[in-house]
Amino acid sequence: MEYTYLNNIYYPSDLKALPLEALPAVCREVRDFIIQQLSQNPGHLGSSLGTVELTVALHYVFNTPHDQLIWDVGHQAYAHKILTGRRERFHTNRQYKGIAPFPSPLESEYDAFIAGHASNSISAALGIEIGGEAIRRETGGERQRVVAVIGDGAMTGGLAFEGLNNTSMNKNNLLIVLNDNNMAIDPIKGGFTQYLVDLTTSEHYNKWRWWAYRMICKLGLINEDKKGRVQRFTNNLKGLLTKQGNNIFQGLNLRYFGPSDGHDVLNLVRIFNEIKDYEGPKVLHIITKKGKGYEPAENDQTTWHAPGEFLIETGERLKEKGERRELLWQEVFGEKLLRLAKEDARVVGVTPAMPSGCSMNIMQKELPDKVFDVGIAEAHAVTFSAGLAKAGMMPLHAWLPIAHPVAPACASSVLSGVITKAGVLAIIRVVFYQFGASFIAGTWVQIAWIILALTTVLTGSMLAYKEKVLKKRLAYSTVSQVSYILLGIFTMTSVGLVGSLLHVLAHMGIKVTLFLTAGAVLYKTHKREVNELEGIGKVMPIVITCYSLASLGLVGVPPLGGFYSKWFLASGALTSEIGALGYVACAVLLVSAILTAAYLLPIMIKGFFVGDKVIEKNEPNKLMTIPMILLVVGVFLVGIFSGYIVDYILSII
Numbered sequence: 309m310e311y312t313y314l315n316n317i318y319y320p321s322d323l324k325a326l327p328l329e330a331l332p333a334v335c336r337e338v339r340d341f342i343i344q345q346l347s348q349n350p351g352h353l354g355s356s357l358g359t360v361e362l363t364v365a366l367h368y369v370f371n372t373p374h375d376q377l378i379w380d381v382g383h384q385a386y387a388h389k390i391l392t393g394r395r396e397r398f399h400t401n402r403q404y405k406g407i408a409p410f411p412s413p414l415e416s417e418y419d420a421f422i423a424g425h426a427s428n429s430i431s432a433a434l435g436i437e438i439g440g441e442a443i444r445r446e447t448g449g450e451r452q453r454v455v456a457v458i459g460d461g462a463m464t465g466g467l468a469f470e471g472l473n474n475t476s477m478n479k480n481n482l483l484i485v486l487n488d489n490n491m492a493i494d495p496i497k498g499g500f501t502q503y504l505v506d507l508t509t510s511e512h513y514n515k516w517r518w519w520a521y522r523m524i525c526k527l528g529l530i531n532e533d534k535k536g537r538v539q540r541f542t543n544n545l546k547g548l549l550t551k552q553g554n555n556i557f558q559g560l561n562l563r564y565f566g567p568s569d570g571h572d573v574l575n576l577v578r579i580f581n582e583i584k585d586y587e588g589p590k591v592l593h594i595i596t597k598k599g600k601g602y603e604p605a606e607n608d609q610t611t612w613h614a615p616g617e618f619l620i621e622t623g624e625r626l627k628e629k630g631e632r633r634e635l636l637w638q639e640v641f642g643e644k645l646l647r648l649a650k651e652d653a654r655v656v657g658v659t660p661a662m663p664s665g666c667s668m669n670i671m672q673k674e675l676p677d678k679v680f681d682v683g684i685a686e687a688h689a690v691t692f693s694a695g696l697a698k699a700g701m702m703p704l705h706a707w708l709p710i711a712h713p714v715a716p717a718c719a720s721s722v723l724s725g726v727i728t729k730a731g732v733l734a735i736i737r738v739v740f741y742q743f744g745a746s747f748i749a750g751t752w753v754q755i756a757w758i759i760l761a762l763t764t765v766l767t768g769s770m771l772a773y774k775e776k777v778l779k780k781r782l783a784y785s786t787v788s789q790v791s792y793i794l795l796g797i798f799t800m801t802s803v804g805l806v807g808s809l810l811h812v813l814a815h816m817g818i819k820v821t822l823f824l825t826a827g828a829v830l831y832k833t834h835k836r837e838v839n840e841l842e843g844i845g846k847v848m849p850i851v852i853t854c855y856s857l858a859s860l861g862l863v864g865v866p867p868l869g870g871f872y873s874k875w876f877l878a879s880g881a882l883t884s885e886i887g888a889l890g891y892v893a894c895a896v897l898l899v900s901a902i903l904t905a906a907y908l909l910p911i912m913i914k915g916f917f918v919g920d921k922v923i924e925k926n927e928p929n930k931l932m933t934i935p936m937i938l939l940v941v942g943v944f945l946v947g948i949f950s951g952y953i954v955d956y957i958l959s960i961i
Contacts (some may be wrong), residue, residue, distance in 0.1 A: 332602035354598035355383035363387035365576035376420040382410025427465025464683030476560035566593030607773035642667025717827020725820035749800035765790035769903035804880020814869030821858040845915030859908035869946030
């Protein structure tokens, strides 16, 4: 498609060469380009359309990449990517070897900081601002302006408030842009509010304000304590006049401007030019609309957040052709959760701003009072759930099997192999070192814990056996294997605890290896499902050999690490004061080991021994294979030197 301006904009320098009056047309063309691209290559549409004018204004006023823009999430940064050298490759967004769907410093110097899920931009930008200013004072370089862009959704995260608090406490010139598409304070067009926005961002007003402040200081009429009081008074006065009250930014003594129209690009340029060099931290609050410029997206912001492919002219979303697809795991979860909630009043759902992603919206529609969307606040979600449980409720949250299939292999390996152990170590610390094993041993609490652990061992193993997607199968396997560890803890014996800690060590190496091999297979072959991997051992012999050895370790074949950890777990169950339940535990461990072999080893068998066709090898590079090999060696060493490891564990517990 031909564009009057956009076809000639490759970098922000091209944008800055245009006259100011051309910017509204540029915004229209960028918005049309996003709609055109995302209609064919799905991505985050609504949020991207809402930040077009903001992005154009930022790059028009600030000297990027010297001046740094820190975006909070990738949802907002599509226009930014288009204007910073990636327009011609934007059709590869979210595709294999394409551009990243989020800001990535590895991809462009204009991406100052990688975007997390949410809420990190203020903290990151504050660090860049303070660190950059310190270096500038040492070297005498040009001043660097830093802008953090954060949405109102991300402002619900605790990290955002921590960043705000620290921004108010340190000397800095950070500019925070709050992109608000859902919490408008007051009408922003016309009236006294807009007049005050114009006034307080005026160059003449601020020059007079600074001159008056310096004169008062010279006369000795004000010190730092009185300065704070005066600032609080003026903030309160402004809040009264604008009917905003003393908002959180003013309460933290951050200079607050707004709310202002986030879709008036010419006014945004004016405001940025006025405030960019103001001393001290400041917040510009703009009001935007998700899906701006495309009527279907404006009218249904949830659906059009990431709508998939669609017809631009009609707004019709294109569905999958042919037979109906199988239900997704989260859909099964959502339906089951609703049924459980109807049967038991104690069952509730908790989700950090992802009711649709985990299908908790099914229950939300029918039982809205039993679903708690806590916003983008994962730590709060966990602690809130603990409080619900303490009060006798049964909070349920879906995460692990959803996270692993979409996460990069390296992230999945860390999540499954390492992060899941943090909770285990916390339980060990509380049970053995806070309360003491004797406090719980022999009580109904111990019996309930063991029954839950055994149930989860079997459930995770059976779900892994049924799962067709390899990374998802490994995720369910983690559910089962972590329950092995918990079983050892709940035996309340030193033998069981040794088995748990041995399994923590063995499982870390094994599961990291398995996820890395799954990632390598996906990277080289683009195959996700287990039934697609026939003959894969002949294509990738090193990778599948590592996978096979790790799988044997997880099954518990000696002399690999998994054998000795499970031996101690079984011994702990038999020596515990739980009677016949100890024998049940051993039986469950045996059945789970058989299921583990059933869902892991067929990949090895089919990979190496099915078919006579000679297939060309397609191994990944050494940077991918060497870590797998070293990890497999480590799994062997855990088994061979298990005696020394056990002696060390016994010396510290």
